[in-house]
Amino acid sequence: MKSIIQTVNLTRKFGDFVANNNISLDIKEGEIRCIVGENGAGKSTLMNMLYGLLAPSSGQILIRGQEVKMNSPLTAIGVGIGMVHQHFKLVSSLTVYENILLGVEIKKKNSLLIDRKEEIKKVAKMIEDNHLQLNPTDKIEDISIGERQRVEILKMLYRNVDILILDEPTAVLTPKEVDDLIATLKLLKKQGKTIIVITHKLREVMELADSITVLKHGNVVGDVLKEDTDEKDIARMMVGRDVCLTVQNDRKHTIEDEIIYQVDNLNVLNDEGKKVINNISFNVHKGEILGIAGVEGNGQSELIKVLTGLMEIESGKVSFCGKDVTNWWPKDLRKKGIGIIPEDRYATGLCKEMSVSDNCIAGYHDNKEILKYGLYNSKKIDEIRDKYIKEFDIRLGDKRGVIGNLSGGNAQKVIIARELASNPKILMACQPTRGVDIGSIEFIHKEILKFRDQGNTVILVSSELSEIMSLSDRVIVMYKGQITGEISPTEVSTVEIGLLMAGIKKEDGNEN
Numbered sequence: 001m002k003s004i005i006q007t008v009n010l011t012r013k014f015g016d017f018v019a020n021n022n023i024s025l026d027i028k029e030g031e032i033r034c035i036v037g038e039n040g041a042g043k044s045t046l047m048n049m050l051y052g053l054l055a056p057s058s059g060q061i062l063i064r065g066q067e068v069k070m071n072s073p074l075t076a077i078g079v080g081i082g083m084v085h086q087h088f089k090l091v092s093s094l095t096v097y098e099n100i101l102l103g104v105e106i107k108k109k110n111s112l113l114i115d116r117k118e119e120i121k122k123v124a125k126m127i128e129d130n131h132l133q134l135n136p137t138d139k140i141e142d143i144s145i146g147e148r149q150r151v152e153i154l155k156m157l158y159r160n161v162d163i164l165i166l167d168e169p170t171a172v173l174t175p176k177e178v179d180d181l182i183a184t185l186k187l188l189k190k191q192g193k194t195i196i197v198i199t200h201k202l203r204e205v206m207e208l209a210d211s212i213t214v215l216k217h218g219n220v221v222g223d224v225l226k227e228d229t230d231e232k233d234i235a236r237m238m239v240g241r242d243v244c245l246t247v248q249n250d251r252k253h254t255i256e257d258e259i260i261y262q263v264d265n266l267n268v269l270n271d272e273g274k275k276v277i278n279n280i281s282f283n284v285h286k287g288e289i290l291g292i293a294g295v296e297g298n299g300q301s302e303l304i305k306v307l308t309g310l311m312e313i314e315s316g317k318v319s320f321c322g323k324d325v326t327n328w329w330p331k332d333l334r335k336k337g338i339g340i341i342p343e344d345r346y347a348t349g350l351c352k353e354m355s356v357s358d359n360c361i362a363g364y365h366d367n368k369e370i371l372k373y374g375l376y377n378s379k380k381i382d383e384i385r386d387k388y389i390k391e392f393d394i395r396l397g398d399k400r401g402v403i404g405n406l407s408g409g410n411a412q413k414v415i416i417a418r419e420l421a422s423n424p425k426i427l428m429a430c431q432p433t434r435g436v437d438i439g440s441i442e443f444i445h446k447e448i449l450k451f452r453d454q455g456n457t458v459i460l461v462s463s464e465l466s467e468i469m470s471l472s473d474r475v476i477v478m479y480k481g482q483i484t485g486e487i488s489p490t491e492v493s494t495v496e497i498g499l500l501m502a503g504i505k506k507e508d509g510n511e512n
C-alpha cells in the first residue's frame with residue numbers, strides 16, 4: 001500500500017517541555033489508524049501539527065511523498081487533510097447546509113449570490129451518499145451532539161478531503177451514536193478515505209483500526225497491526241504495566257439507614273419552557289453510591305445541574321443532611337459538604353485562562369487555610385497544586401502555566417483531585433472519567449470506591465453503562481424526565497436495564 005502521510009522526526013516543544021519527540025509515522029492510503037496513549041502523551045499535539053494548527057519545532061511532514069509546510073488548516077485542507085475536533089466549531093444559529101458552505105461559497109461562484117436550492121441539493125446528495133442522516137435545513141441548535149458531529153464530518157467531505165482526522169470523536173456520544181459513527185467511518189474507508197482516530201476506548205480501537213500507534217510521554221512506543229495485538233496488549237503498551245480493565249468492587253461496605261440526601265417531587269423546565277424533569281423523587285443513604293442511568297438527553301444532565309446549583313427548579317424540594325438546600329448556589333453547596341464534578345469541565349469546572357494553581361482552589365478559595373486578612377497565601381496554594389499533581393499523577397508541561405494548556409484528561413484530574421480533597425460528605429460525579437485514559441480511569445474508580453468505603457455518599461451520572469453498573473450500589477433509570485425503574489446492579493442484566501432506558505417497564509412490558 002502507498003504511504004499517504006509520513007512524518008519524519010517530528011518534534012514539538014513547549015518551552016523546555018517536549019510534547020512530541022522525534023515522531024516518525026507512516027500512514028497508508030485507505031487505512032484506519034488509531035492513535036492511543038495516556039492523557040498528555042501528545043496525541044492532540046501531533047494531530048494539530050498535521051492539520052496546521054501547531055508548527056513543528058523540527059522534523060518534516062510528507063503528504064503522498066512530498067514535503068508540505070503546514071502553515072494553517074487551509075494548507076492542510078488544500079492537500080486533502082480534514083480534522084474534526086472534540087469541541088465542535090459550528091455556528092449554532094445557522095442551518096446544516098449554511099455551516100457546510102461557510103467559508104467556501106463565494107470562492108466557488110463567480111458571483112456574490114449563491115444558488116440556495118442548488119447548494120441544498122448538493123449537500124443533500126452528499127448526506128445520502130455517506131449515510132449521514134441529516135436534514136440540510138435543520139438549525140444546528142436544534143440537532144443532537146451526534147448529528148452535529150456528522151455535520152463536521154460532512155463539512156470536511158464537502159471540501160474534498162481524503163484524509164480525515166478525528167480527535168476523541170466518541171467521548172461525547174451515546175452508545176448508539178458511537179455505533180453509528182463507527183459505521184460511518186467504515187463506509188468512508190470503503191470509499192477510499194484514510195482515517196486517523198484518537199480514542200481512549202479500546203473496544204473502538206479493536207473494532208475500527210487497521211493499525212495502531214501508541215504514544216507515551218511524547219514518544220512512539222508501539223506501532224502494530226490490529227491482528228497482531230489485543231486490548232490487554234495495547235493497555236500494557238500505553239500504561240507500561242498491566243491494567244485491570246474491570247472494576248474491583250467488593251460491595252462489603254455498610255450502607256446506613258440514614259438518608260443523607262432527598263429529592264421530593266422535583267419538576268424542572270428548560271429555557272424553552274419544556275418540562276425536562278417530571279415529578280422525580282428519590283433518596284440516597286449514607287455510604288451509598290447511587291447511579292443515575294439513561295440514554296443521554298432524558299433529563300440526567302438537567303437533574304445534576306439542578307442538584308449542583310447550575311439550574312433552577314420549577315417546584316419540589318431538595319434536602320441534604322436534613323436541611324433544605326433547594327436552589328442553593330454551588331459555592332454554598334460546596335461549603336455545606338457537597339463535592340461537584342460537573343459534566344462540562346471547561347464550562348463549569350475550570351477557568352481555562354487561569355493558572356493551574358488557581359484552578360486547584362477554585363470554588364474553595366475562601367478557605368481559611370489559603371485566605372487570611374483578604375490576602376491569598378500563594379505558597380500554600382502552590383503546595384496544594386503540587387500535592388494534587390503528585391497524588392493524581394497529573395501530567396503537564398508547565399505547572400506554572402494556565403490550565404487551558406493541559407490535555408483534556410489531565411484537566412479532568414485536576415477537578416477530581418480538588419473536589420475529593422475538600423472532604424465532602426457527598427460527591428456529585430457527572431461523567432467523571434470522560435476523556436480520561438484507561439490507567440487513570442482505574443485510578444479514579446478506586447478513588448471513588450475508597451471515598452465511599454470511608455462512609456461517604458456518591459451520586460454518579462455517566463453515559464458509560466459499565467461504569468454505572470460496576471460502581472453503583474443502586475441504580476435509578478431515567479427516561480423522558482421520569483424515573484422508569486430502580487435496580488440493583490448485581491441482580492439485573494444489561495438487557496433489562498437497556499429496556500428501562502428505552503422507557504419499557506418490566507411489569508407492563510409496554511412503552512411508557
Ligand SMILES: Nc1ncnc2c1ncn2[C@@H]1O[C@H](COP(=O)(O)OP(=O)(O)OP(=O)(O)O)[C@@H](O)[C@H]1O
Pocket residue numbers: 014017019037038039040041042043044045046395396397398401405406407408409410435437
Ligand atoms: N500550548 C501549550 N503550552 C504548554 N504545554 C502544552 C500546550 N499544549 C499542550 N501542552 C502539553 O503537552 C502535553 C501533550 O498534550 P496533548 O494535548 O497533546 O495530550 P493528549 O495525548 O492529547 O492527551 P489527552 O488524552 O488528555 O487529550 C501535555 O502535557 C500538555 O500539558
Ligand SMILES: [Mg+2]
Pocket residue numbers: 043044045167407408
Ligand atoms: Mg487530546
